Amino acid sequence: MGDDWQAIAVRFGLYLDLMLLFGVPLFGLYAFRRHERALFARRPLGGLLAATGIFGVALSVLGMAVMAKSMSGAEDYASVERHVYEMVVMQTDVGISWLVRMGALALAICAAVFLGRWPTFRLSAIAVPGAVALASLAWTGHGAMDDGAKGLLHLSADILHLLAGAAWVGALVMFVLLSVRASFAAADRAELLSRMLGAFANIGTVIVVTLVITGASNYWLISEGALRALVSTDYGVLMLVKLSLFVLMLGLAAAHRYLLSPRLVGALRHGSASEALAALRRSLAVEFTAATGILMLVAWLGTLSPSVASG
Incomplete structure (x- = not known):
């Protein structure tokens, strides 16, 4: 062990x-x-x-x-x-x-x-x-477990899943760094953070769609469509925890786009962004923690035999 x-x-x-x-x-x-x-x-x-x-x-x-x-x-x-x-x-x-x-x-x-x-x-x-x-x-990982056309599909989906996840994690880390560097005495930093959140909005949609499609494809290829394995195996339980963290990240990302970012813009117009920036920092910290938890689960899942998922 x-x-x-x-x-x-x-x-x-x-x-x-x-x-x-x-x-x-x-x-x-x-x-x-x-x-x-x-x-x-x-x-x-x-x-x-x-x-x-x-x-x-x-x-x-x-x-x-x-x-x-x-x-x-x-x-x-x-x-x-x-x-x-x-x-x-x-x-x-x-x-x-x-x-x-x-x-x-x-x-x-x-x-x-x-x-x-x-x-x-x-x-x-x-x-x-x-x-x-x-x-x-x-x-x-499991992306290399198959041969032929199925193997190519599985490997391609795994690679796309990794790249999409990296785009989200990389953006999240940059948001955290910018939120820490954005001081109340330097409104241009806060403005930059607000604009960065807006710039991420469009590509964020592509990232989420890619993660959902490739994630579902990967599980289907590993488990051969055995949905029962989600609740009857250790692999499936870990997948459900991962999915729960992903949903949490989706909710936080939506809050950033539709609630916290507009709130920060409004606060900047009134000359004081301290409370709005603090709220955004806390939310970003929670989202980064969830992302870290997902990566830990992915590392763990990669060591489990795929046969466990379809058993």
């Missing part, structure tokens, strides 16, 4: 890390204006994204060690022989996807470190390999 929890912890860390590496620069590309990208992509985001890429490399190395130890049955990591790592990396689909991820992370780190003079290009050059690195995780 110890190895299982180690694998779950590493998977959770990778999900969160790689979602940020794709979702944060993506948000910068569609939500920030050009001069704002120059402001935010240099110091606050540049350092954050470089650190995120480096942490992704460390987590990937740790994840490979955990997998090799589990496959070899070794007592500890020092006992895992070199040929086990070579076999996993060079002779398995998971190993090939790991190599692709490491290459993508290297490109993202280089872009974050060396392209500071070109903020828009920098964000694009991080987001693209970030998307590739995130997509590589699909080969370590």
Whole structure:
């Protein structure tokens, strides 16, 4: 059980890390204006994204060690022989996807470190390999369990699900950062946050639709339509908890768009946004907590056998 929890912890860390590496620069590309990208992509985001890429490399190395130890049955990591790592990396689909991820992370780190003079290009050059690195995780989960046309459909749905989730998580993290930085003495920060929420509204609809369709498809492909498994198996119960957190996030996102954001705009017009901003911060904190809980559940679900869901 110890190895299982180690694998779950590493998977959770990778999900969160790689979602940020794709979702944060993506948000910068569609939500920030050009001069704002120059402001935010240099110091606050540049350092954050470089650190995120480096942490992704460390987590990937740790994840490979955990997998090799589990496959070899070794007592500890020092006992895992070199040929086990070579076999996993060079002779398995998971190993090939790991190599692709490491290459993508290297490109993202280089872009974050060396392209500071070109903020828009920098964000694009991080987001693209970030998307590739995130997509590589699909080969370590249930998305790679099938062959043929069904396998392609399942893998594609899993990748789209990951990318859509990353777009939401990345935007949410940016909202949290902006809400913390938006002080009452600097109304332009609060105005920026309000506009960012509006910019996310349209793409947010696409994200939600994508998550619903791909999530339903993934469960159907895993469980073969066995709805009874939602209440009769551990896998199904965890899925219901995940779905409940997703519904909570939907409700909070709707509150941000139709209640808290207009309230913040109105407060700015009257010269005092302290209460409105505090309410938005609290709501964003709850939404981020729910998103974190979902990622923990996804990491856990990925370690369960699909046969459990259809049993």
